Each structure stands twice: as C-alpha cells, then as structure tokens.
Amino acid sequence: MCKRSRGFRSCSMGLAPSFMVALGLTAWSAPASAYRPFDGTDAAVAKKGEMEVELQPAGRLRDESGTSLIAPAWVLNYGLSEDWEAVFEGQGQTSLSPSGPTSLTAAGAFLKHVVVPGSLQDKTGPSIATEFGVLLPDSTGNSGVGVSLAGIVSQRWDWGTIHLNAETAITRDHHGDVFVGAIVEGPMTWTVRPVAEIFYENEFGKEETFSGLVGLIYRVRDDLSFDIAVRHALTGGHPVNEIRAGLTFGFPLSFFEGHAMRQAQPIPPR
Structure with missing residues (x-):
C-alpha cells in the first residue's frame, strides 16, 4: 500500500516503552479526533496548539511474504x-x-x-478537508520519495458518521x-461503537x-479512546490479514512549555 497509512507498511522504541509513554501522556489528555484504526481519515484537525496521538503498540500483519510485527x-x-494541522507518521516493522x-x-509528513x-466542527452540513504531503523512504530497501493529495468528506448524524476518502x-x-474508501461508525454517544471501513486502491x-x-x-472518556479491529484484503490477488489494536489521546503542548518554564525558574534563597 503506497498511501500514507493509518494502517500498514529501525525503530529504537520497543513495545513496552512506547506503551508506557502513551499511558503516561494520557494524564494530560485533551479531546482527540485523530482516527484509528482506519487507513482513511476524517475531515477534522487537532485544536490549535494541541498534539493528538494515534498509537499502536503492536499489531500483526500476514501477507504473501510471511508474518510481520508492527x-x-x-x-x-x-x-x-x-483549520490547519501538521501530520507526522511512521511505524516499525519486523519480519x-x-x-x-x-x-x-x-x-x-503532511498538512491537513x-x-x-x-458537522464535525459542530456546524451544519458535511465537513470537507484536504490533505497533502510527502511520502518518505523506508529505512531499508530502495524506496524513494513520493507525494500524495487527498480529499475527505465527513457527515455526522444521530445514528452514526460516514467519512469518504x-x-x-x-x-x-x-x-x-x-x-478510494469509506468509513462508517456507530453513534458517537455510545461508549463502545462499532466501526467498519472498505477501500479500493x-x-x-x-x-x-x-x-x-x-x-x-471504546471511549473511556472524551479525551481517551481504545480500539481493536481486524482487516482482510486481497492485494494482487493474495490474501492479507491484519490485527490492529491501539489508543488515541491528545494533550496541549502548553503543558510541557509551562513545566519547562517552572523547571528553569531559579530557586529563591532561604
């Protein structure tokens, strides 16, 4: 798959450290709208000055070349x-x-x-967004640099939400x-909502x-969600099976700026 993928394609951070970092950061979470566990995305951006994180500590991918750990x-x-956000992404993959x-x-690296x-911005009608950027080379092999341009349309109703990519x-x-792809979600008011995605590439x-x-x-609260999904595909006529599980959270970067300023302040003499 060539597209920038909220799905699959040398990381120094392993499974346990990355998961602990994620759990630690959720203590300062703000509402997140990033979109796991899909390959497509939604027509929304992070709030100004906030970082939204989609993290999959580990996943399993099986295709014609064998089984890989993501x-x-x-x-x-x-x-x-x-109405603008910067997007950076990547993954570690081990055969x-x-x-x-x-x-x-x-x-x-992308701009959205x-x-x-x-409707995703609490207004009426569909939300429409565009996303464009650079596909960076893999750390091994002979891949080069690519570019991508996407259009996204999202509409939310009481019964659920649809995102077209x-x-x-x-x-x-x-x-x-x-x-081209479509994401369908159950009602946002449900604590656990079913989701599905289909795409053709x-x-x-x-x-x-x-x-x-x-x-x-599974929405634990407005600022923290966990997800799990299974995916089946045919790529070049060969089956691809995948298990995805992860979490989505966000936090204002001002928290870290304030913490750094407090650390830099001199200690008054006694």
Missing part, C-alpha cells in the same frame, strides 16, 4: 491553527516468519486543511496510485487492493 505504529497530529531486521516504514467546516499519489516506487503497473475492516472503538 511495533509501534504512530501518527502525530499538531494543530497549527483553527517474524521468516525472521528479519526491524525497519522504519510508512513514514510521511478543513476547507468547509461542517479519495487520494491520488506518486508512490515511493514512483508508480501512480489512486485510493490501484497502484498502476503493480497491484490492486480490495480491503475490508471491522472493529470497535
């Missing part, structure tokens, strides 16, 4: 203004069968802009690529992918 996978969303080294894959505020890209292997001259995902999102 640990960790992350997406960082920083609110630049009311388990056959065994192989850990590499950094699916890395990228809400073009038309709508369309993306075109030049992949890291310099193939043309198109991606065509990397021209290489392979097509048909993918389906089903899962659950």
Whole structure:
C-alpha cells in the first residue's frame, strides 16, 4: 500500500516503552479526533496548539511474504491553527516468519486543511478537508520519495458518521496510485461503537487492493479512546490479514512549555 497509512507498511522504541509513554501522556489528555484504526481519515484537525496521538503498540500483519510485527505504529497530529494541522507518521516493522531486521516504514509528513467546516466542527452540513504531503523512504530497501493529495468528506448524524476518502499519489516506487474508501461508525454517544471501513486502491503497473475492516472503538472518556479491529484484503490477488489494536489521546503542548518554564525558574534563597 503506497498511501500514507493509518494502517500498514529501525525503530529504537520497543513495545513496552512506547506503551508506557502513551499511558503516561494520557494524564494530560485533551479531546482527540485523530482516527484509528482506519487507513482513511476524517475531515477534522487537532485544536490549535494541541498534539493528538494515534498509537499502536503492536499489531500483526500476514501477507504473501510471511508474518510481520508492527511495533509501534504512530501518527502525530499538531494543530497549527483553527483549520490547519501538521501530520507526522511512521511505524516499525519486523519480519517474524521468516525472521528479519526491524525497519522504519510508512513514514510521511503532511498538512491537513478543513476547507468547509461542517458537522464535525459542530456546524451544519458535511465537513470537507484536504490533505497533502510527502511520502518518505523506508529505512531499508530502495524506496524513494513520493507525494500524495487527498480529499475527505465527513457527515455526522444521530445514528452514526460516514467519512469518504479519495487520494491520488506518486508512490515511493514512483508508480501512480489512486485510493478510494469509506468509513462508517456507530453513534458517537455510545461508549463502545462499532466501526467498519472498505477501500479500493490501484497502484498502476503493480497491484490492486480490495480491503475490508471491522472493529470497535471504546471511549473511556472524551479525551481517551481504545480500539481493536481486524482487516482482510486481497492485494494482487493474495490474501492479507491484519490485527490492529491501539489508543488515541491528545494533550496541549502548553503543558510541557509551562513545566519547562517552572523547571528553569531559579530557586529563591532561604
């Protein structure tokens, strides 16, 4: 899959440290709207000055090449203004069968802009956003730099929410690529809501992918959610099976700025 992926494609941080960092940061969480466990995304951005984190401590991916451990996978969303955010992402991938080294894959840097505020911004009508950026090379292999441009339309009703994604890209292997997908969620008022995603992707001259995902999102509180999902796909006619589990949280960066300023203040003499 060539697109910047909230799904799958040498990390020094392992499973246990990354999970502990995530749990620690949730103590200062603010409401998060980043979107796990999907490959697509929503037409919303992080609040100005806030960081939203999507973290998967570990996941399992099995395709025609064997079984891989995805640990960790992350997406960082920083609110630049009311309707712009910066997005940074990547993941560690280790081949388990056959065994192989850990590499950094699916890395990228993007800008996301809400073009038309709508139901996701507590207004009427659909929310419309665009996202564009650079696909960075993997840490191993011969992949290069790619680019992508996406459009997102989201609409929320009392019964649930739908997000439509369309993306075109030049992949890291310099193939043309198109991606279209849809995410459907249960009511936002439910503590545990069912979710599903389908998408089609065509990397021209290489392979097509048909993918389906089903899962659950458990909202512990407005600023912390956990998710679990299973995904089955056909890529180039070969089956791909995946298990995803992770969490989403956010925090204002002003917390760290205030903490640093307090640490830098001189201690008054007694």
